[in-house]
Amino acid sequence: MLVEVIHALQVKENQTYVDATFGFGGHSKEIMKKGGKVIGFDHDRTVIEQNTVTFEKEISAGKLTLIHDSFEHLADHLQEKVAGILFDFGVNSQQIDDASRGFSFQHEGPLDMRMDDRLSVKAQDLIAALGRKELANLFFHYAQESFGRKIADAIVDARKLSPITTTRQLTEIIHNALERDRVRGIDSATKVFMALRIAVNDELRTIERTLPTSLDCLAEGGHIVTIAFHEGEDRIVKNVMKDWEIEKRGFNVFKKPLTPTNQEMYKNPRARSAKLRAFVKNQYKGRI
Known part of the structure; x- marks a missing residue:
């Protein structure tokens, strides 16, 4: 424009x-x-x-x-x-196309998402620290993700097994959680990544x-x-x-x-x- x-x-x-x-x-x-x-x-x-x-x-x-x-x-x-x-x-x-920044689920990279590298909190820190309800609220409030609770449950369960530190890990968790529920339209991974980016950068x-x-x-x-x-x-x-x-x-x-x-x-x-x-x-x- x-x-x-x-x-x-x-x-x-x-x-x-x-x-x-x-x-x-x-x-x-x-x-x-x-x-x-x-x-x-x-x-x-x-x-x-x-x-x-x-x-x-x-x-x-x-x-x-x-x-x-x-x-x-x-x-x-x-x-x-x-x-x-x-x-x-x-x-x-x-920023989206730079895999090292972690903004896109379509590129393999670290779950960073900071626009300013002077910020202390990365996306992986939110994924590791927030509870089920907090994650679900974040996904709904910032991205209107209707499957937020189901995704949050999957994230909390997955992080008990191993830390979630890469875009590929998070994307697979989201897609696996919604395998039966996925519908046409915007990929839920897009919404989750957007919500995390908005939160990380306030x-x-x-x-x-x-x-x-x-x-x-x-x-x-x-x-x-x-x-x-x-x-x-x-x-x-x-x-x-x-x-x-x-x-x-x-x-x-x-x-x-x-x-x-x-x-x-x-x-x-x-x-x-x-x-x-x-x-x-x-x-x-x-x-x-």
């Missing part, structure tokens, strides 16, 4: 924009092409290291500043108000803590744009932006969130659940 993001940000030359989840830097590259300056945040050390090389020219020219930190601390790093902030929530494709609560105050970092007339891939993420964004409107701090740009076109979903199936919302600070009401 690159075109829609850039349109929603209303990028202006020589203005500064925050890419709160830098990732590959695709959004930031387009912002800079239009003459904007970017402050990019990412709590993934690998992302920062790689992009320091990739965007060496832009950094040297003062067009880009990269910060190795979570967007939760965004306000601590900004010295002045910015013209726009982009939040692209969730995990990026590079993703939803980080959004809840950060988004409400992010408007204070925005100059008048500035735009906040969000892309959510999870129902919980989008619910938080929707409610925060609704509160802002009630408080008359600005307005929602779109009546309903934008979603990917069929063409984009064909090219990038991982984008199928994306929802884009935008908010303008302290401006007369009028949608773009």
Whole structure:
């Protein structure tokens, strides 16, 4: 949804924009092409290291500043108000495809799932420490997994025999537990892995803590744009932006969130659940 993001940000030359989840830097590259300056945040050390090389020219020219930190601390790093902030929530494709990170059940690797390697708790730690009820609640709350209790029972029984430390181990436990119950649709392993990733990185609560105050970092007339891939993420964004409107701090740009076109979903199936919302600070009401 690159075109829609850039349109929603209303990028202006020589203005500064925050890419709160830098990732590959695709959004930031387009912002800079239009003459904007970017402050990019990412709590993934690998992302920062790689992009320091990739965007060496832009950094040297003062067009880009990269910060190795979570967007939760965004306000601590900004010295002045910015013209726009982009939040692209969730995990990026590079992280998913890197087997050593443990984000995907389709790749063999350690049950890590930390976006920031400075975090102390890995997915395997949650699998080892949480009880049946806690695991089931985690799978249901973060992924709406209807077989959460059955999966939790299987995990607790399996860990009595040996530690669960790899993606393959966990995937086999999930599939074996649901051998008779599996139905068409999203694989339960996808949901369980997503729930663990959200818990390890405290993703939803980080959004809840950060988004409400992010408007204070925005100059008048500035735009906040969000892309959510999870129902919980989008619910938080929707409610925060609704509160802002009630408080008359600005307005929602779109009546309903934008979603990917069929063409984009064909090219990038991982984008199928994306929802884009935008908010303008302290401006007369009028949608773009």
